[in-house]
Amino acid sequence: MTYKRHLKTALTRYVCQRTGIIALFLIANLLLPPGPGWGEGAAYAAEFRVGLENAPKTLDPRYATDAYGMRITQHLIFDTLVTLGYDLQIEPSLATRWETPDDTTYIFHLKDGVTFHDGTPFTAEDVKFTFEHLMDETTKSPFAGTYKGKISRIEVLDPKTIKFVLTQPVASFLTSIILPVLPRHIIEGGQDFPTTLIGTGPFKFVSQSPTDLRFEANKKYWEDPPGCDRIIFKVVKDENTRFLKMKKEEIDLLVNALSSDKIKFFASGALHKAYQVIEEPGISYNYLAFNMADEKMKDNTLRQAIAHGIDVDEIIKYKLAGHAIRARGLLSPVNWFSEPDVPVMVYDPEKARQLLDKAGYKDPDGDGPRTRLTVEMKTSNNAEITAIARIIQAQLLKIGIHMDLKSYEWGTFYGDIKSGNFQMTSMRWVGVTEPDFYYDLFHSSQVPPAGRNRGRYINARVDDLVQQGRVTLDPDARKRIYSKIQTIVAGELPYISLWHLNNVSVVHRRVKNYRQHPMAGFFSFKDIRVE
Amino acid sequence: MLLYIIRRLLLLIFVLFGVVTLVFMLIHMIPGDPVDIMLGDHAIAADRKLLTENLGLNQPIHLQYASYMAGILRGNLGISIHSKRPVTDEILERFPASVELMFGAMVVALIMALPLGIISALKPYGIIDNSSMLISFLGISIPNFWLGPLLIILFSIQLDWLPINERGGIEHLILPSITLGTAMAAMLSRMIRASLLEVLNEEYVRNARAKGLPERKVILKHALRNALIPVITIIGLQVGVLLSGAIITEAIFDWPGLGSLLLDAIYSRNYPLVQGCILFIATIYVLVNLLTDLTYAWVDPRVRLE
Numbered sequence: 078m079t080y081k082r083h084l085k086t087a088l089t090r091y092v093c094q095r096t097g098i099i100a101l102f103l104i105a106n107l108l109l110p111p112g113p114g115w116g117e118g119a120a121y122a123a124e125f126r127v128g129l130e131n132a133p134k135t136l137d138p139r140y141a142t143d144a145y146g147m148r149i150t151q152h153l154i155f156d157t158l159v160t161l162g163y164d165l166q167i168e169p170s171l172a173t174r175w176e177t178p179d180d181t182t183y184i185f186h187l188k189d190g191v192t193f194h195d196g197t198p199f200t201a202e203d204v205k206f207t208f209e210h211l212m213d214e215t216t217k218s219p220f221a222g223t224y225k226g227k228i229s230r231i232e233v234l235d236p237k238t239i240k241f242v243l244t245q246p247v248a249s250f251l252t253s254i255i256l257p258v259l260p261r262h263i264i265e266g267g268q269d270f271p272t273t274l275i276g277t278g279p280f281k282f283v284s285q286s287p288t289d290l291r292f293e294a295n296k297k298y299w300e301d302p303p304g305c306d307r308i309i310f311k312v313v314k315d316e317n318t319r320f321l322k323m324k325k326e327e328i329d330l331l332v333n334a335l336s337s338d339k340i341k342f343f344a345s346g347a348l349h350k351a352y353q354v355i356e357e358p359g360i361s362y363n364y365l366a367f368n369m370a371d372e373k374m375k376d377n378t379l380r381q382a383i384a385h386g387i388d389v390d391e392i393i394k395y396k397l398a399g400h401a402i403r404a405r406g407l408l409s410p411v412n413w414f415s416e417p418d419v420p421v422m423v424y425d426p427e428k429a430r431q432l433l434d435k436a437g438y439k440d441p442d443g444d445g446p447r448t449r450l451t452v453e454m455k456t457s458n459n460a461e462i463t464a465i466a467r468i469i470q471a472q473l474l475k476i477g478i479h480m481d482l483k484s485y486e487w488g489t490f491y492g493d494i495k496s497g498n499f500q501m502t503s504m505r506w507v508g509v510t511e512p513d514f515y516y517d518l519f520h521s522s523q524v525p526p527a528g529r530n531r532g533r534y535i536n537a538r539v540d541d542l543v544q545q546g547r548v549t550l551d552p553d554a555r556k557r558i559y560s561k562i563q564t565i566v567a568g569e570l571p572y573i574s575l576w577h578l579n580n581v582s583v584v585h586r587r588v589k590n591y592r593q594h595p596m597a598g599f600f601s602f603k604d605i606r607v608e
Numbered sequence: 609m610l611l612y613i614i615r616r617l618l619l620l621i622f623v624l625f626g627v628v629t630l631v632f633m634l635i636h637m638i639p640g641d642p643v644d645i646m647l648g649d650h651a652i653a654a655d656r657k658l659l660t661e662n663l664g665l666n667q668p669i670h671l672q673y674a675s676y677m678a679g680i681l682r683g684n685l686g687i688s689i690h691s692k693r694p695v696t697d698e699i700l701e702r703f704p705a706s707v708e709l710m711f712g713a714m715v716v717a718l719i720m721a722l723p724l725g726i727i728s729a730l731k732p733y734g735i736i737d738n739s740s741m742l743i744s745f746l747g748i749s750i751p752n753f754w755l756g757p758l759l760i761i762l763f764s765i766q767l768d769w770l771p772i773n774e775r776g777g778i779e780h781l782i783l784p785s786i787t788l789g790t791a792m793a794a795m796l797s798r799m800i801r802a803s804l805l806e807v808l809n810e811e812y813v814r815n816a817r818a819k820g821l822p823e824r825k826v827i828l829k830h831a832l833r834n835a836l837i838p839v840i841t842i843i844g845l846q847v848g849v850l851l852s853g854a855i856i857t858e859a860i861f862d863w864p865g866l867g868s869l870l871l872d873a874i875y876s877r878n879y880p881l882v883q884g885c886i887l888f889i890a891t892i893y894v895l896v897n898l899l900t901d902l903t904y905a906w907v908d909p910r911v912r913l914e
Contacts, residue, residue, distance in 0.1 A: 134690050134691075134876075135690060135691060142646075142647060214658065217658065217659060217662055219646075219647045219659070221658075271692075286864070287701075287702070287864035288774050288775070288862045288864055289774075311774075311862075312862060313773065313862055314859045314862060314868075315753075315859050315860045315862075317753075317757045317860070318757070318760070318772065318773050318860055318861070318862065321757065321760050321761065321764070321765060321772055322772050322773070324765055325764065325765055325768075325772060327772065486640075486875070487640075487645070487875060488638070488639065488640025488641070488645055488875065488876075488877050489638065489639040489640050491640065491644060491645065492639040492640045492641060492644070493639070495644065526656065
């Protein structure tokens with residue numbers, strides 16, 4: 078017993094001493110001055126540090142569907158055959174020029190002297206492989222559906238010439254092939270592609286962790302070699318932390334990642350001295366959608382009343398602090414296909430009330446508290462979206478509509494919208510440049526699960542027009558078709574157009590040659606110089 | 609003692625079986641489809657169908673459950689839907705960061721709570737006790753998402769002593785640890801005070817004083833050790849909370865821990881990863897509780913584990 082007791086005391090003492098030592102060590106560490114090399118503020122001269130709101134889901138271009146994943150793959154690691162320029166027009170990239178001998182044939186002439194990061198030359202075989210690989214069922218790429226049934230065959234005419242034969246004329250074909258060209262020798266050769274990510278682009282992939290992604294310049298890039306040696310993406314999820322990192326000048330660029338109440342701090346003082354704010358119209362599109370299959374919502378008069386009851390300009394001016402422009406339709410004014418002359422539902426509460434009377438929703442008690450009707454609006458639980466929905470709720474109350482606002486976590490919300498379990502919703506389209514998107518949104522065959530006609534909008538005339546738009550190759554004829562579509566949709570109101578958010582880049586003044594793309598992409602990173 | 613440990617470990621199997629089953633059912637029951645979230649708006653119906661089949665999500669739920677269970681029995685937690693990497697790898701990659709933060713918070717909590725608690729108990733309702741009460745109330749009521757940025761503004765921006773965010777050397781650990789540990793320190797200091805006050809009235813303390821032991825020894829050796837049992841219980845329970853529940857702190861400081869991994873997995877309906885994370889956290893929870901029980905016996909020799 079005593080022996081045991083002794084052992085225990087000895088053990089206790091030993092453990093206590095050890096813990097004491099560890100504690101001392103920790104305290105000593107706390108008191109030590111920070112060692113050299115940890116200060117992020119002291120960046121290398123040619124290092125470009127970009128803040129991201131979240132990490133890209135994957136950098137494998139075959140599977141990357143999120144915005145950051147697509148921007149990094151398309152603009153940094155890889156190249157595409159053609160690309161969308163700053164005016165959203167198709168421009169040459171790996172394909173220097175192309176011709177269309179007939180409506181279903183495209184012949185691309187490829188750039189000479191392009192090599193992958195491992196030194197292997199890029200040829201037409203890589204292009205053929207890329208699209209066949211994406212269409213291959215075993216690849217399980219989400220992009221397979223974009224090409225399947227549209228591309229009938231791909232022929233390599235010579236190492237620098239390739240021919241695509243389509244099953245039918247596809248007006249959006251050139252936009253649809255804007256996807257990274259893959260290295261055939263790596264993937265077919267069974268080498269590890271997802272972790273090496275060998276491409277032809279201006280930057281080579283170096284490493285990835287949950288909080289940062291590193292790239293280095295491809296000095297042998299086929300255009301001028303990049304102006305900065307390294308790009309480091311810092312994933313900073315919390316907006317306050319992002320702002321504080323800017324305050325300490327640890328980030329050189331944030332694109333659309335600060336809210337308007339933070340942006341205003343860059344107008345003066347130390348932040349203004351260090352950073353420049355670049356603001357230009359963007360192409361994202363905020364809208365309210367109706368479920369046209371719903372008993373109440375299918376009434377056009379009611380939809381018009383709601384549209385006249387919402388003061389969009391007020392929301393832009395006060396809630397968005399002017400960082401947006403009023404939208405007239407899906408396509409932003411930057412887009413060549415956008416039709417400026419469509420019916421606009423201006424804010425007019427008096428007219429809205431008259432329309433409600435006409436639709437049979439009489440005011441039950443004049444100035445009293447009772448409302449004419451109740452509609453339900455579902456949104457995701459995104460703070461900005463719900464805040465805006467509450468403003469709309471207050472505006473609609475003035476014309477006698479009680480809007481029942483329900484916010485859900487994204488997965489639940491998205492499921493409800495797709496299954497048609499909603500009356501109204503508020504959402505945003507991002508990155509739409511191709512007018513053919515009207516087919517996905519409003520063609521009667523595109524009701525989910527087939528497509529994205531979530532509001533169940535069905536109109537034979539629109540069906541006919543979006544179908545024509547898909548196969549009409551002459552740009553002017555095509556523009557006329559989409560003008561008609563935009564006019565019809567603006568009058569029938571399956572959507573109420575709200576606004577296009579501006580792209581806002583906050584860029585450090587030591588960064589030169591940064592140019593903002595309407596799609597907020599990383600297009601200009603190859604030209605950037607860091608002083 | 610050994611028998612006790614073995615019995616507890618056997619019990620662990622049943623607990624984990626229950627956890628896996630419950631989590632499996634809950635995550636599959638909540639609305640939202642991983643395929644939709646994964647493909648976003650790009651995919652057409654054919655792709656969606658293909659991916660659903662590839663992930664085995666088209667099978668009846670009981671078959672999915674059976675195959676998942678079969679995997680677990682073979683030690684295979686499955687493949688994460690997005691990254692296509694083994695779930696075990698993803699978890700183990702984040703685990704060290706979580707453990708580091710947990711220890712940091714624990715050290716902060718103890719450094720603050722022990723002296724505060726002891727002094728408060730020795731001079732109850734004195735100035736120190738009252739101010740420690742105030743500090744504790746503040747500590748519990750200040751939310752992490754406010755305290756975190758405040759600490760950054762003071763220590764990283766104004767004073768420029770510490771880095772703002774990210775995991776790195778020990779200097780990276782300080783602010784997140786304070787953010788996470790403050791609430792626990794507040795709770796612990798009140799706990800230590802109450803428990804010590806109670807013990808100080810015991811006869812053996814009077815006895816120890818009577819036989820002429822120095823006061824320091826009476827407090828630290830005779831009283832404090834007996835007062836620690838409820839404190840250890842709290843610490844044991846907090847380990848689980850700190851490991852998985854540091855989501856806000858992890859978000860503010862971009863700390864790559866388990867909490868944010870789990871949260872992202874839930875948002876993207878990454879079924880295997882959610883299940884794997886919760887199974888892992890539950891295992892740790894149960895093991896730590898076992899360890900807590902074993903510690904009782906060490907702290908208080910009167911406790912017998914049978």
